[in-house]
Amino acid sequence: MDHVPRGPAPETAAPDTVPDVAPQLRALRRRRGLTLEAAAQRAGLSPAHLSRLETGNRQPSLPMLLALARIYGTTVAELLGETPPERDPVIRADRSEPVEADGWIYRQAGGAGRAMQCLRVHVPYATRADIVRVHPGEEWLYVLEGQVRLALGETVHLLDPGDGAHFDSLTPHRIGAAGRAGAEVLFVHTLLQSPAAELCLGGGAPHPR
Structure with a gap:
């Protein structure tokens, strides 16, 4: 049986942008x-x-x-509870509803149930800039608008529109917009579903630096 610890009074319910x-x-x-x-x-x-x-x-x-x-x-x-009836190789722009969560706005740019997840993402300024992520797999991003600050290990890269980055996700990394207007990026990451990948996650999920 799951144990749900007692905590502060519940926060205001989130808007119904992520219904399921x-x-x-x-x-x-x-x-x-x-x-x-x-x-x-x-x-x-x-x-x-x-x-x-x-x-x-x-x-x-x-x-x-x-x-x-x-x-x-x-x-x-x-x-998000999205279960398309069939795997369509074409993702139509008018069928990709934007989802907003904590300042991030993203649209699915690829099909569900694949080995890669493809997203178009609006990255807000300074949101979770102090969060370092480490996990198995690879990530690729391409800047469409704005400027992105990408920290890989101890090195910080500033990416302009047209710039891209492809890196091993086991490298500690964090991503944030360099300007207050945010940035638009295409983002692809591999999704590892094997038991071995699950074991690798351990402390590799997000954690404060």
Whole structure:
């Protein structure tokens, strides 16, 4: 039986921009056989924070959704309850609804259930700039508008429109917009679903530096 620790009074319910994420988060965690405490530790969250995500009292940011998707061996699309009836190789612009979470705005730019996740992302200024991510796989991003600050290990790169980056996700990294107007990027990352990948996650999920 999961233990949900008592915490502060619930925060104001998030707007209905991510309608199915709360029940999906709980169902997928239980399907993976993880307790609330174990899943929270892997995601770099407190159990109380994850509990609020699962009850809909807190809205997850894009980095949280990506981290939880990796931990549960699924995709952001599944976390959002998107289950297309068939695998269409073409993703139409008018069918890609924007989703906003904690300042990040993103659209699915690829199909669900693939080995890679493709997103078009609006990266806000300084949001979670103090969060360093480390996890198995690869990431690729391409700047469409604005300027992106990409920290890889101890090196910080400023990327302008037309610049791209492709790196091993085991390299500690963080991504943020360099300007207050934010930045638009195309973002692709591999999704590892094997038991070995799950073991590799360990402390490799987001954690404060």
